[in-house]
Amino acid sequence: MGGFPTVTDVALAAGVSRQTVSNVMNSPGIVRADTRQRVEAAIKELGYRPHASARRLRTRRSSTIGIRLDPMIDGISGSVLDRFLHALTEQADAQGLRVLLFTATSPEDEITQFRRLNDGADVDGFVLTSTFAGDPRTRWLIENGISFVTFGRPWGADDMNDPQHLWVDVDGWSGLHEATRAQQEAGARRIAYIGWPSPSGTGDERRRGWYDAMMERGEVSGEELARLEVVTTDGVSQGTAAMQRLRQQAGLVDGVLCASDSLALGAMIANPERVPVTGYDNTPVAAAVGLSSVDQAVDEVAAGVLELLTGEFGGKVHGAPESDEPRHRLITPRLVVREFAAIPMDVAR
Amino acid sequence: MGGFPTVTDVALAAGVSRQTVSNVMNSPGIVRADTRQRVEAAIKELGYRPHASARRLRTRRSSTIGIRLDPMIDGISGSVLDRFLHALTEQADAQGLRVLLFTATSPEDEITQFRRLNDGADVDGFVLTSTFAGDPRTRWLIENGISFVTFGRPWGADDMNDPQHLWVDVDGWSGLHEATRAQQEAGARRIAYIGWPSPSGTGDERRRGWYDAMMERGEVSGEELARLEVVTTDGVSQGTAAMQRLRQQAGLVDGVLCASDSLALGAMIANPERVPVTGYDNTPVAAAVGLSSVDQAVDEVAAGVLELLTGEFGGKVHGAPESDEPRHRLITPRLVVREFAAIPMDVAR
DNA sequence: AAGAAAAGTTTGATCGATCAAATAAATTCA
DNA sequence: TGAATTTATTTGATCGATCAAACTTTTCTT
Numbered sequence: 095m096g097g098f099p100t101v102t103d104v105a106l107a108a109g110v111s112r113q114t115v116s117n118v119m120n121s122p123g124i125v126r127a128d129t130r131q132r133v134e135a136a137i138k139e140l141g142y143r144p145h146a147s148a149r150r151l152r153t154r155r156s157s158t159i160g161i162r163l164d165p166m167i168d169g170i171s172g173s174v175l176d177r178f179l180h181a182l183t184e185q186a187d188a189q190g191l192r193v194l195l196f197t198a199t200s201p202e203d204e205i206t207q208f209r210r211l212n213d214g215a216d217v218d219g220f221v222l223t224s225t226f227a228g229d230p231r232t233r234w235l236i237e238n239g240i241s242f243v244t245f246g247r248p249w250g251a252d253d254m255n256d257p258q259h260l261w262v263d264v265d266g267w268s269g270l271h272e273a274t275r276a277q278q279e280a281g282a283r284r285i286a287y288i289g290w291p292s293p294s295g296t297g298d299e300r301r302r303g304w305y306d307a308m309m310e311r312g313e314v315s316g317e318e319l320a321r322l323e324v325v326t327t328d329g330v331s332q333g334t335a336a337m338q339r340l341r342q343q344a345g346l347v348d349g350v351l352c353a354s355d356s357l358a359l360g361a362m363i364a365n366p367e368r369v370p371v372t373g374y375d376n377t378p379v380a381a382a383v384g385l386s387s388v389d390q391a392v393d394e395v396a397a398g399v400l401e402l403l404t405g406e407f408g409g410k411v412h413g414a415p416e417s418d419e420p421r422h423r424l425i426t427p428r429l430v431v432r433e434f435a436a437i438p439m440d441v442a443r
Numbered sequence: 444m445g446g447f448p449t450v451t452d453v454a455l456a457a458g459v460s461r462q463t464v465s466n467v468m469n470s471p472g473i474v475r476a477d478t479r480q481r482v483e484a485a486i487k488e489l490g491y492r493p494h495a496s497a498r499r500l501r502t503r504r505s506s507t508i509g510i511r512l513d514p515m516i517d518g519i520s521g522s523v524l525d526r527f528l529h530a531l532t533e534q535a536d537a538q539g540l541r542v543l544l545f546t547a548t549s550p551e552d553e554i555t556q557f558r559r560l561n562d563g564a565d566v567d568g569f570v571l572t573s574t575f576a577g578d579p580r581t582r583w584l585i586e587n588g589i590s591f592v593t594f595g596r597p598w599g600a601d602d603m604n605d606p607q608h609l610w611v612d613v614d615g616w617s618g619l620h621e622a623t624r625a626q627q628e629a630g631a632r633r634i635a636y637i638g639w640p641s642p643s644g645t646g647d648e649r650r651r652g653w654y655d656a657m658m659e660r661g662e663v664s665g666e667e668l669a670r671l672e673v674v675t676t677d678g679v680s681q682g683t684a685a686m687q688r689l690r691q692q693a694g695l696v697d698g699v700l701c702a703s704d705s706l707a708l709g710a711m712i713a714n715p716e717r718v719p720v721t722g723y724d725n726t727p728v729a730a731a732v733g734l735s736s737v738d739q740a741v742d743e744v745a746a747g748v749l750e751l752l753t754g755e756f757g758g759k760v761h762g763a764p765e766s767d768e769p770r771h772r773l774i775t776p777r778l779v780v781r782e783f784a785a786i787p788m789d790v791a792r
Numbered sequence: 793a794a795g796a797a798a799a800g801t802t803t804g805a806t807c808g809a810t811c812a813a814a815t816a817a818a819t820t821c822a
Numbered sequence: 823t824g825a826a827t828t829t830a831t832t833t834g835a836t837c838g839a840t841c842a843a844a845c846t847t848t849t850c851t852t
Contacts, residue, residue, distance in 0.1 A: 097503075098562060098564075100837095100838055100839080101838065101839060101840090102838080102839095110801075110802085111801065111802045111803075112802085112803090112838095112839080112840090113801070113802060113803080113840080113841090114800085114801060114802080115839095116839070116840060116841095117800090117801085120840080124799080124800070124801095125800075125801085126799085126800060126801090129800080129801085141562070143559070143562035143563050144563065144838080144839070145500070145563065145564050145837085145838050145839070146505075146563040146564055146565045147496045147497075147499035147500040147505065147564055147837090147838080147839090148496075148500050148807090148837070148838035148839040148840090149838080149839055149840075150496035150807095150839090151494070151496040151497045151500050151806095151807050151808065151809085151837090151838080151839075151840095152806075152807050152838080152839050152840045152841075153807085153839085153840065153841090154446075154807070156495075156496065158543075163528065163529050163532050173522065173525075176522075176525055179512065179544075180512050180546065183512050183544045183545065183546050184546045187545060187546060192543055192544075192545075192565070193543070193544045193545075194507075194541055194542070194543055194544075195528070195532045195541075195542040195543075195544060196532065196536060196541075196542075197529065197532050197533040197536060210492070213447060213490070213492035214492050214493065214494065214495040215447075215494050215495055215496055215808095216495045216541065329731065330731035330732055331731070356731065359731075359732075379679075379728055382678065382679035382680070382705065382708070383679055383708075384680075449807095449808055449809080450808070450809060450810090451808080451809095459831075459832085460831065460832045460833075461808095461809080461810090461832085461833090462810080462811090462831070462832060462833080463830085463831060463832075464809095465809070465810060465811095466810095466830095466831085469810080473829080473830075473831095474830075474831085475818095475829085475830060475831090478830080478831085493808080493809070494807085494808050494809070496807090496808080496809090497807070497808035497809040497810090497837090498808080498809055498810075499809090499837095500807090500808080500809075500810095500836095500837050500838065500839085501808080501809050501810045501811075501836075501837050502809080502810065502811090502837090503837075564838095
């Protein structure tokens with residue numbers, strides 16, 4: 095009753111030594127089968143669980159990864175990060191890793207948190223989301239030799255092939271390329287794109303997917319293609335406005351692709367002809383209102399992140415870049431096609 | 444270079460003993476001012492940070508709270524829990540508490556996780572969300588003497604005043620009462636309610652807020668009030684359908700209140716006359732499309748949860764219910780009023 | 793079957809911090 | 823001033839697990 099049982103208690107009960115109990119848990123292979131069974135029985139009997147902190151102190155490994163919970167600036171699209179977080183937690187659990195949250199108000203503040211969590215041996219590494227060009231966080235982590243993986247490739251001047259910067263990203267080009275193709279195969283010819291102003295790493299990437307697919311078909315002149323594109327900041331009402339602008343400069347189009355579900359939702363509202371609209375992120379809203387959308391495969395992203403991260407701090411020899419292993423993963427997103435079922439627009443008319 | 448500095452290193456540098464360094468960090472009051480300054484200087488100089496695991500091992504306290512990351516079944520409304528999680532993490536951080544995530548596929552699975560995290564001394568307590576009538580989780584936690592606080596009051600047969608069950612909840616009655624009042628003061632008389640089928644703890648509570656406010660005014664007969672109510676499951680398309688049904692059974696109404704933003708969004712779509720619609724949860728979607736909504740004050744909820752939780756495991760004497768302290772908090776939500784600005788419905792016509 | 797090698801198990805030390813009790817220094821009191 | 827207190831600081835033990843090395847048993851050679 096004096097608290098939880100310890101290795102010593104188990105050892106006593108099984109008639110072996112502490113270390114053998116430890117071995118049963120950590121390297122069962124080196125323990126003789128019958129001894130192992132005896133120990134395992136004792137563990138079960140006593141309901142023994144290793145004390146996480148004690149283990150971490152001795153092994154100098156926390157088996158915990160830190161991730162910053164974003165302030166959710168971007169309402170609708172923010173849910174991608176949620177789904178990612180969920181997938182990450184689930185898969186981390188499965189390999190005995192814990193996920194520790196923290197918040198920060200700025201990149202600088204986040205660096206302070208990195209230091210705090212790392213110095214206190216709270217975490218073994220970090221997962222970063224929403225990277226941007228010239229991100230000071232990655233530089234700091236590299237300089238301080240702390241393991242990390244980013245969800246999002248290095249943008250701008252940062253080297254995408256820097257072996258010290260591990261990353262996983264979703265191939266936005268491919269996502270929009272496929273979405274464009276899908277509309278083309280359904281008979282659409284004049285397909286418009288509502289996107290974000292350049293430069294935007296992810297945004298430019300997605301736009302290029304649409305652009306390339308359109309050029310490959312070659313059914314639309316360059317001049318017309320220019321008219322089929324509208325640029326705006328993200329948001330639902332911006333999407334609606336963009337859709338109206340599109341109407342003015344290009345008339346009725348055969349289909350519309352958007353850089354985000356927010357834009358797509360907005361576009362859908364100003365769309366009495368029910369021109370097919372495809373969004374990006376496959377958020378719950380898209381599912382709810384029946385928008386086609388490009389789904390970032392967060393499960394695969396999470397798996398990739400964990401693989402790279404554990405490879406990093408599992409390989410103990412920190413700083414030894416085994417250059418044969420790939421240092422990043424580019425995930426191909428999936429297009430989810432939906433009917434306009436959920437919004438009976440004729441009711442609104 | 445041999446890793447991070449320890450208390451011993453600091454002690455050596457400051458010319459004092461380990462324990463004094465420890466005292467400077469944990470009970471600065473008992474250290475003489477000049478000694479303290481010397482130690483503090485050494486700490487800064489060496490960049491010392493206490494090793495979290497070592498401390499936890501010795502103190503038998505993890506300073507960590509566990510929370511399950513919900514599977515996000517309910518797309519749109521799920522974001523309330525996100526905002527709560529964010530607020531919780533932020534405020535926990537401020538008091539030196541960490542937030543550890545886990546996932547579970549069922550209440551039973553969640554109990555397994557409770558056991559794992561508690562036995563491993565990974566966490567000091569739990570925060571539960573989405574409680575329901577006859578929740579096995581709370582019973583189990585109480586039986587095992589594990590600290591926890593729920594976001595959501597005990598429903599059904601469970602005792603709301605059970606001193607062992609600490610909870611924080613948002614007063615849905617008050618939220619809908621205020622929302623109804625607001626529409627009434629703006630001149631509305633026949634205000635409809637689209638809600639969930641009974642029994643639903645939260646749902647019934649919200650409905651009653653509308654119902655009571657309507658009765659207080661007494662401008663609508665009981666018979667008519669019945670026609671002003673539509674019941675449906677949650678979801679955007681259900682909201683649209685409910686709105687149509689409402690139209691049939693009650694004609695044009697002066698305003699509509701909904702049990703969730705999902706329903707409200709749906710209702711808004713089948714609403715060519717732009718009758719004021721008010722949702723619940725104040726999700727990003729509501730903000731985006733310009734829906735009025737009842738905002739659950741997640742910051743206050745988070746603060747309450749932490750207060751109760753730290754009071755619980757801070758008070759060491761576990762199981763001694765200091766009955767003078769309140770064992771729960773009921774937070775009053777805020778109504779956020781918005782214009783229909785974001786959806787220019789005439790465009791869609 | 794004796795000696796070498798391999799496999800299995802145990803013992804003592806250690807991770808870094810805090811607790812508990814002992815000692816030293818400063819303060820109060822008679 | 824010297825004893826009695828109070829305050830400040832130090833020393834040794836400990837939390838629970840794993841590491842490293844020593845030791846014992848089994849298996850393999852020749």
